[in-house]
Amino acid sequence: MKTTGTIHLSRRQFVAGLAAGLLVPSFVKALPVNSTAESSVAIRFSAEESRALRAWIVQIAEAQIVSGPTPKWQQRDCAGLVRFAVAEALATHDERWRRAMGMHGPLPPDLAPEAARQQLRHRWRRPDGTEGAFVNAIGLIQENSVAIGRDPRLAQSADLFFYDQGTAQHLMLWTGRRVVYHNGTLPTPEDNGLRAVALAELRRWPDTRWRPIEENPNFIGVFSLAFLR
Numbered sequence: 001m002k003t004t005g006t007i008h009l010s011r012r013q014f015v016a017g018l019a020a021g022l023l024v025p026s027f028v029k030a031l032p033v034n035s036t037a038e039s040s041v042a043i044r045f046s047a048e049e050s051r052a053l054r055a056w057i058v059q060i061a062e063a064q065i066v067s068g069p070t071p072k073w074q075q076r077d078c079a080g081l082v083r084f085a086v087a088e089a090l091a092t093h094d095e096r097w098r099r100a101m102g103m104h105g106p107l108p109p110d111l112a113p114e115a116a117r118q119q120l121r122h123r124w125r126r127p128d129g130t131e132g133a134f135v136n137a138i139g140l141i142q143e144n145s146v147a148i149g150r151d152p153r154l155a156q157s158a159d160l161f162f163y164d165q166g167t168a169q170h171l172m173l174w175t176g177r178r179v180v181y182h183n184g185t186l187p188t189p190e191d192n193g194l195r196a197v198a199l200a201e202l203r204r205w206p207d208t209r210w211r212p213i214e215e216n217p218n219f220i221g222v223f224s225l226a227f228l229r
Contacts, residue, residue, distance in 0.1 A: 043116045043227065050228045054158035055108035056089035058175045063103060065180050065196045069187070070101055076193060078171040079137040081182045082160065083124070085173070086225065087133070090121040120227055137162070137169040145223040150214045152199060155222045161212050162220045172212075174199075174222075179212075 045053065061081060069076060073084040091097055092114065098104055124135035125143040135144065141162050148154045152161065157176035163169065172181040180196045187193050197205075205211050209218045 043119055045112050045116070045227065049112040052108050052111040053089055054156060054228060057085045057158040058173075059103075059108060060088045060101075061085040061173050061180050062175060063101070065194050067102065069192055069194065072100060075134070076182055076187055077184045078182050079135070079140055081180075081194075082140060082171055082173060083133070083135070085158075087121055090117040092118075137171045140171065140225075141169075141220075141223055144226055146226050146229050148222040148224055150219065150221040152203075152212045152222060156224065158225070158228065160223045160225070162223055163210065163218050164220050165209060165218055 064070065064073065064081065064084075072088075073080070075083070088097075088101065090112075093107065093110055098107075122133035123131050124133065124139065125131050126135050126139050127142055141160070145160065148159065152174070155161075155174040157174060159174050161172040161174065161179065163172075168184075170181070170184070172179045178196050178198050179202055180194070182193045183195055185191070185193050199212070203211055203213055208216060210216075212219050212222075
């Protein structure tokens with residue numbers, strides 16, 4: 001069953017439907033390419049533009065792992081890492097941005113049109129039908145992503161692994177060579193909460209709830225952010 005528009009389901013119904021293969025998350029709400037709400041022309045990126053945006057998302061997320069979280073990133077949890085990486089991937093990457101981010105080496109090309117990127121930036125759709133800069137993990141999946149499957153080998157760089165642990169949901173980001181995520185704990189001087197792990201290691205993780213394998217009922221699957229499809 002493929003749904004469109006807002007899904008009026010409880011969290012339990014939603015993740016149960018995903019796990020059973022009966023539900024595909026709604027496509028991101030069509031965003032106009034101009035400022036008039038009446039415009040019916042939705043933003044679409046070419047395959048090349050999407051690849052460049054994926055590279056930006058990955059590089060920004062990886063920078064948090066390698067150099068530590070930038071002060072610009074304030075809402076530090078698993079969904080916050082995704083929101084931050086996407087927002088900065090869609091930003092204007094001028095010299096001021098580079099200085100603020102501390103990113104001065106080689107960077108991906110800016111192929112996606114500036115106007116389209118600014119239209120999408122901080123425009124997450126929420127389960128209640130509103131839009132804004134904040135959305136939680138299940139909202140990122142339910143309203144802003146497309147289900148790919150439960151085989152991690154289907155993932156492209158910047159795709160998300162989504163887990164449901166009953167009382168909480170969790171996201172990890174695939175970089176194309178490893179999985180990066182924030183573990184959701186409050187950062188301390190000794191531990192900023194950021195983690196990176198090889199996919200092969202994660203598939204053998206001692207706590208089986210976190211293994212990205214089809215046999216794990218807590219692993220709901222791989223998802224792509226809808227604007228990247």
